[in-house]
Amino acid sequence: MIYKDDPALIQGFLEDTSNIKTGHTPGVYFPENISDVSDLLKESSASGKRLVIAGNGTGTTGGRIPFGDHVIAMEKLNRIDEPVPCGENTAVMTVGAGALLEDIQKKAESRGWLYPPDPTEQLCFIGGTIANNSSGSRTYKYGPTRDHIARLTVVFPSGDILDIPREKYVAGNTGTFHLDLPLAGDIAFELPTYSLPRTSKHNAGYYSAQGMDLIDLFIGSEGTLGVIVEADLKLVPVPEKIISCLVYFHALDDLFVFVEKAKGKNCGVDPRALEFFDRNSLDFLRKVYPEIPAEAAGAIFLEQETSMEKEEEVLEAWLELMETTNAMTDESWVALDANEQRKMKEFRHELPVQVNEWLSKQSESKISTDMAVPDESFPELFHFYRETCEKYGFRYIIFGHIGNSHVHLNILPSSHEEFKTAKALYQDLVGKALELGGTLSAEHGIGKLKAKYLVRMFGDEGIREMANIKKTFDPHLILNVGNLILEQYYNTPSQP
Numbered sequence: 001m002i003y004k005d006d007p008a009l010i011q012g013f014l015e016d017t018s019n020i021k022t023g024h025t026p027g028v029y030f031p032e033n034i035s036d037v038s039d040l041l042k043e044s045s046a047s048g049k050r051l052v053i054a055g056n057g058t059g060t061t062g063g064r065i066p067f068g069d070h071v072i073a074m075e076k077l078n079r080i081d082e083p084v085p086c087g088e089n090t091a092v093m094t095v096g097a098g099a100l101l102e103d104i105q106k107k108a109e110s111r112g113w114l115y116p117p118d119p120t121e122q123l124c125f126i127g128g129t130i131a132n133n134s135s136g137s138r139t140y141k142y143g144p145t146r147d148h149i150a151r152l153t154v155v156f157p158s159g160d161i162l163d164i165p166r167e168k169y170v171a172g173n174t175g176t177f178h179l180d181l182p183l184a185g186d187i188a189f190e191l192p193t194y195s196l197p198r199t200s201k202h203n204a205g206y207y208s209a210q211g212m213d214l215i216d217l218f219i220g221s222e223g224t225l226g227v228i229v230e231a232d233l234k235l236v237p238v239p240e241k242i243i244s245c246l247v248y249f250h251a252l253d254d255l256f257v258f259v260e261k262a263k264g265k266n267c268g269v270d271p272r273a274l275e276f277f278d279r280n281s282l283d284f285l286r287k288v289y290p291e292i293p294a295e296a297a298g299a300i301f302l303e304q305e306t307s308m309e310k311e312e313e314v315l316e317a318w319l320e321l322m323e324t325t326n327a328m329t330d331e332s333w334v335a336l337d338a339n340e341q342r343k344m345k346e347f348r349h350e351l352p353v354q355v356n357e358w359l360s361k362q363s364e365s366k367i368s369t370d371m372a373v374p375d376e377s378f379p380e381l382f383h384f385y386r387e388t389c390e391k392y393g394f395r396y397i398i399f400g401h402i403g404n405s406h407v408h409l410n411i412l413p414s415s416h417e418e419f420k421t422a423k424a425l426y427q428d429l430v431g432k433a434l435e436l437g438g439t440l441s442a443e444h445g446i447g448k449l450k451a452k453y454l455v456r457m458f459g460d461e462g463i464r465e466m467a468n469i470k471k472t473f474d475p476h477l478i479l480n481v482g483n484l485i486l487e488q489y490y491n492t493p494s495q496p
Contacts, residue, residue: 001040002030002076013054013071018062018449019365025066028054030073034153034161034229040072041227042159042183044478051479053223055128056100058121060368061447063132063222063483072227074098074127083113083235091235092150097127097228104233113235116142119443120349127228132445133203133220137303137348140403141272144201144443146219151232154218156225157474158184165232169214177214189472192465194458199372200404201442204450205458205484206466217469222445223480225473239305243315244335244344248296248328252278255298256379258325259402262302263375268317274403275301275348281397284354289347293331300402301348311336351399355410362412364419369429372406373438384432385409392421406442430456446484454484463489 004010005027014023029051031037044051050069057064064071077096080103085091091113095104102122108115118136119129128134130152135144142148151165160181171177175191192208207216218225249255255276262269277285277299286292292299306314315334322329335341359366373381382398385407389396395414400407409429413419430440430453440450440457455463467489471477477490 001032001036004028004030010071012057013073014065016057016059016062016064018060018065018447020062020065020448022067023065024068025052025071026068028071028073030076032076034077034155037072037077037155037227037229038159038161041155041157041479044070045157045159045476048476049478050481053127053131053227053480055125055131056123058124059128059132059447060370060444061441061449063445063447063480065448067482069481074125074227074229077127077229078103080104080107083108083111089237093233093235094230095126095233096230097125097130099126100124101126101129108235109238112238114238115233115235116148117145120352126231126233130219130228130231131221131223132443133207135201135203135401135404135443137273137275137301137401139201139401139443140274141270141305144203146207146216148234149215149219149231150234152215152218152228153230154226154228156181156184157476157479160184161229162226164215164218166213166215171210171212171214175210184473187472189469192462192469194462194465197372197437197439198374199406199437199439199442200375201372201401201406202439203443203445204439204441205446205454205462206469220445222447222484224470224484225479227479240307241305241311241336242341243304243306243311243318244341245300245302245318246333246335246344246347247300247302247322248293248331249298249300250295250326250328252297254326255300258300258321258327261321261325263403267321269304269314269321271302271304271403273301273303274401276399276402276407277301277351278398280395281351281399284358284397285347285350287354288350293328296328296331301344351397355397355412359412362414364413364416367411367413367419367422367426369409369426369433370406370441370444371430371433371438372401372404372442373433373436375405377436377438378402378405381405381433381436381438382407385429388425388428392418392425394418394422401442404442448482451482451484451486455486460489 010028052066052069054064054073075098077098079096080099081094083091083093118138119134160183178188335344395412397410411422
C-alpha cells in the first residue's frame with residue numbers, strides 16, 4: 001500500500017467537477033490489491049478513521065471531496081481482463097474498479113464486443129460508474145449501468161470481502177437480507193419501504209424493490225456501504241452498422257412530435273439514443289460549427305443500430321419521419337461511416353467545452369439540474385424550466401437525454417446576484433420535478449451537494465431507512481460519510 005501526505009502531491013484529490021473548494025485531507029492511500037483495501041478498512045473500523053473513496057474526479061456532486069477524512073485512491077486497481085463469451089450474443093469482462101471506462105470500451109470493441117453503458121465522460125473509473133449507476137446516450141435502449149453488471153466484489157467496512165454474483169443473495173418474502181460474514185458476523189436488514197419514481201432513469205438513494213438482488217443495493221449506493229473493487233461486466237456484440245443523424249427543427253412542437261413518434265417505434269425506427277439541444281445550446285455550438293442553421297429552434301441527435309442489409313430501409317424510415325414532422329431535412333446531418341460518426345460525436349461533446357470556456361470568463365459557476373420525470377410529464381417540466389429562466393432573464397441552455405425525459409438545465413449567471421437568485425430557485429425546480437413524479441437525480445447521483453434535497457424526495461422516514469442500512473454495514477461510520485445521507489440522520493432512530 002502506498003501512502004502520500006505531501007500537500008502538493010494530493011491536491012488533486014480535493015477536487016472534482018462540483019466546484020467545491022474547501023476539501024482537505026491528512027493523506028491519500030493507494031491500495032495495490034484487494035487485500036490492501038480490506039486491511040485499510042479493517043484498521044479504520046477499529047480506529048474510527050474516516051475514509052472517502054476517490055474515483056477519477058469526474059463526478060459533479062462532490063462525492064469524492066474529503067473534509068478531514070483520509071482518501072482511498074482506486075487508480076491502481078485497474079486490471080481489464082479479456083472478454084469471455086457466455087453464449088452466442090453475450091460475454092463477460094472482469095475489470096478492476098480503477099479501470100478507465102474509455103480503456104474498457106476500446107478493449108471490448110477491439111474484440112468485437114460492446115459494453116452498452118455510455119456515460120459522456122469516458123475518463124471515469126468503472127467503479128465510480130457502478131457506485132453511481134451511471135447512464136448516457138445509449139441508456140435509452142440499453143438501460144443504465146445496473147442492467148449490465150453480472151457480479152461485484154465488495155469490501156465492507158469490517159474488512160470482509162464478499163463476492164456478489166447475481167441471483168445468489170435475494171431478499172426474502174419479508175424483504176429481509178441475511179448475511180453471515182467472517183469478521184462482521186451475522187447481519188440482517190430490511191429493505192426500505194419507499195417507492196421509486198416511475199422514471200426510466202433514477203440515481204437517488206438506495207435501490208429497493210420486492211424480491212430484489214443484493215447486488216442492486218450496492219449499484220448506485222455511492223460507496224456508502226462498501227468499496228466496490230471488482231466487477232464482471234455484461235457485453236453484447238458490436239453492431240454491424242450504425243446510423244447517426246443530427247436533425248434540426250424550426251419549431252420545438254415539431255421536434256417533440258418527432259421524438260414521440262420515434263419512441264413509439266411504430267414507424268420503422270428503433271433508436272438507441274435520442275439527445276436534445278435547444279436553441280441556446282446551438283448558439284454556443286455555432287462558434288465552432290457555423291453551419292448550424294440560424295433559424296433552428298432545436299435539434300435531435302439520434303443513433304440506431306442496424307445491419308448492412310437493412311441500412312437503406314432504416315434510413316428511409318428516418319427520412320420519412322423527418323418529412324412528416326416538418327424537420328429541416330435538407331440542413332440536417334446524416335452520418336453513415338465511422339469517420340463522420342466520430343465528427344458527430346465531437347459535435348455532441350463540444351457543448352460542455354464551449355459552456356466551460358464561457359464560464360471561465362465569468363465570476364460565478366453554473367446552476368444545473370439532473371432531474372427526470374415520467375414521459376407524460378416531460379413537456380410540463382420542460383416548459384417550466386424555460387418559463388422560469390425567461391422570467392428572470394437568465395442565460396441558460398437545455399440539453400440532454402430527451403429519450404428518457406431527462407434533460408439538463410444549465411443556468412449561466414453573469415453576476416453574483418443572478419447566481420444567488422438561481423441558487424434559491426433551484427428549490428422550485430426540484431419541487432416541480434418531484435410534484436410531477438420525477439427523480440431528483442437521474443444519473444449524476446447525490447453526493448454531498450444534493451443530500452439535503454434527497455430529504456424532500458423520500459421524507460425523513462425514507463432517509464432514516466437508508467441510514468439504518470448504512471449503519472448495518474458501517475456501524476462505526478467510517479466510509480463516505482456525508483454522501484447521500486445527511487449526518488444528522490445517523491443519530492435519529494427510525495419510527496416504529
